[in-house]
Amino acid sequence: MTDFLSLLSSNLVFVIAYLLLFLGIVGAMVPVLPGPLLIWLGAFAWAWADGFIRIGWPTLLVLAILTIVSWAADLGLSFLSSRKSGAGWRSIAVSILGGLLGAILLASIPVVGAFIGAAIGSVSALWLMEYRRAQVTAPAAGNAPLNPQRSKAAATRAVKGYVGGFLLAMVVQFAFSVIMLTIFAWQAFL
Secondary structure, eight states: OHHHHHHHHHHHHHHHHHHHHHHHHHHTTSSSSOHHHHHHHHHHHHHHHTTTSSSOHHHHHHHHHHHHHHHHHHHHHHHHHHHHTTOOHHHHHHHHHHHHHHHHHTTTSTTTHHHHHHHHHHHHHHHHHHHHHHHHHHHHTTSOOOOHHHHHHHHHHHHHHHHHHHHHHHHHHHHHHHHHHHHHHHHHHO
């Protein structure tokens, strides 16, 4: 009976590990899920269920380093492209909050609601903040107030930079995720 329970629990951990690996590759393409982190957790669960025989701590350490580098690249690319396009610090922070709020508000829609809500909330919050910033900054600097068209153009330029950086970061994160899955499969199955 003890062998049966042991086998059942290890098989359950393998199933959880495969689910985490799958969610990790999906998360590399979806803004809300932390893809590489889920892949690392899946590899760790798989290694644990296997008794760390085929995947050991050196492999898990390499995967952890790739997870951290991927996360840093994701944040760095999104942030740098937003700043390069003129987005302010506050606008970026409000964009993150808008994404979280959008994800929460649309989470009731199965599967894609949180993702769509995060995208809409993030982009809308950034655009509104940049529009407001363009309206407030010109008179404060001693210039004539910007007309609404110029404010809209400045906000749209900031959003384009943000979305471009996000898409580039997503490609980089996906590449890291594929590398991590390749290392996992090489160690686990070859």
